[in-house]
Amino acid sequence: MWELIVQVFPYAIAFTIPLLITALGGLFSERSGVVNIGLEGLMVAGMFTGVLVISRFEVLFPGTAVWIGLAAAFIISALFSLLHAFACISLNANQVISGTALNMIAGALTTYLARNITGSGNIQIVHSLVRQDIPVLSGIPILGKLLFTQTYATTWLVLLILFVSWFLLYKTAFGLRLRACGEHPHAADAAGINVYRMRYIAVMISGAYAGLGGAIILVAISGEFNGTVGGLGFLALASLIFGQWKPLGILGATLFFGFASTIANVSQVIPAMAKIPGILLKTFPYIVTLIALVLFSKSSQAPRAAGEPYDKGKR
């Protein structure tokens, strides 16, 4: 059993991390009052940016190309999310429709461009991220083996971002203002906060984070781009709701999805689990999400103004 846990753990973490960072992005957007269903598309945009940049630079600087790619994905996806911000914040467009359009644009446009470049629509990178043992800490019994052996640097980066995000949202004036925009935008406006600007910043953070999430899938898991992240963006959205719009809740929800999916994937090789039909294991996370939604819907912590365009005239 212990052997098994040690084997499954790295895969579960690898799956959790991109989900976590993307859901955190969604957190910023929704906390400011903009529902962002376009996370999937933003991830795809990040993954595409990452693969383009890394495949160009890895010949010149094999080691650092990965990091240049991650940074580029962070920036380009933030810019791409401006499409959503402009539609939702400046034009009062329906946020769900705009997000859906974003998903469609990202999927179609990146595949179009990839096909133009390679002919097949698949782009690969040669140098993925290297797994490393953390010195000293990996020597700790039990925990060292689970958490600090053969880890990706991106995992630590994302955990750092998680902490910074929590601090930003709950311990700074900026965070208070941002949350106010998602709860009572009119009151926030009356207090002198520029609701439009706050929401623009928040949506761009969501784009940057989701883009990073997409690029992390590339450098830590898949190693190639083929136009999709397989619904992980939607799963991040579910994690956001499952985690009740709170950073720690999101961490828990994404870990849950990470482990549930990994267990479903490896269940065939585990004698104890082989008896459970695969269909149950695979649908388990989604069914649990539905149940969680039912349980939480009474006491939903959703930002009150999420999904509503802000109209200054209604103040």
Added chain:
Amino acid sequence: MKTRYSKEYVLALVAVILGLLAGAILMVITKNNPVEGYLFLFKGGLMNVERVGNTLATATPLVLTGLSVAFAFRTGLFNIGAAGQMLIGGLAATAVGLTFDWPKPVLLTVMIIASILGGGIWAIIPGWLKARFNVHEVVSTIMMNWIAYWTVYYVVPGYFKGEYLETESRKISQAASLKVNWLTNLFEGSYINLGVILALLSVVIVAFILDKTTLGYELKAVGFNRHAAQYAGIHVNRNIILSMTIAGALAGLGGATFYVGYASNIQIGILPSQGFDGIAVSLLGANSPWGVLGAATFFGLLHTGKGFMNAMTKIPPEIADTIIATIIYFSATSILIERSWDRLKRRTGGVR
């Protein structure tokens, strides 16, 4: 009502033109000739009777998923789950078609009913969750999509495994196919099938329900203002469940027209893109049944033509999806078009 529609159709037309323009710009950026590209794209969809038939066959599931999304929209619900409902409807039709050996008319009737029931039942769940627990239908239908995806993933290889491939079902027989000789011959060997008639019938029925019946009136009232409808004595919750169920039934029927009409087997590991394109069709068609018919035909044309364009030029086929996606973005931001339209009118001295 009439003026509202005509304005929405103008906006849709402008969105289409802008989308085509964006596509042209993209072709230029990637060093392709847009005039040549569009020429082959439209030729590919309209060049001869067979290709027209293929365009209609491609449009068929889009009409139904578009109607599905539009119907839910009218009640204020956003059905993002048409893909999953389509899968389950298609699975139900395939299962019946591969299991029973009845005469064609009987078999097809049962298959169609099975697909409608499959999609409808699949959509009852998010409808009920919304009505009873106020669970947001966007999230619940996305979850239902993935549950449908994995259901097909395990049920098809488990019970209807193909002759050669694990990843698809056995081919359905001629007797269980929506393709019929007289239609295929009429369109000189195209993919067109009885689904096109079912889709047209659905357009008429949905238009009738929405515009001429009490049920339609109630559904629209709930969509306009839930609280006002409640106050007026309309059973809001019942209407929400009913609306989602009908939406699911339409998407399920779309699944039948695709998997046992257009195609002749069901594949695992794919959420049908028609489910998401249905959102686009519905938006472009201003959520009206006849608008949906027009929008679906246009998208069907783009999808049929893209293969020919790709064969004749170097332009990747994904240009069609990019154009569709851009059109949706422009219809979502149509207020921008509206504003510039009003400004233009004012400047030219027209009456506002």
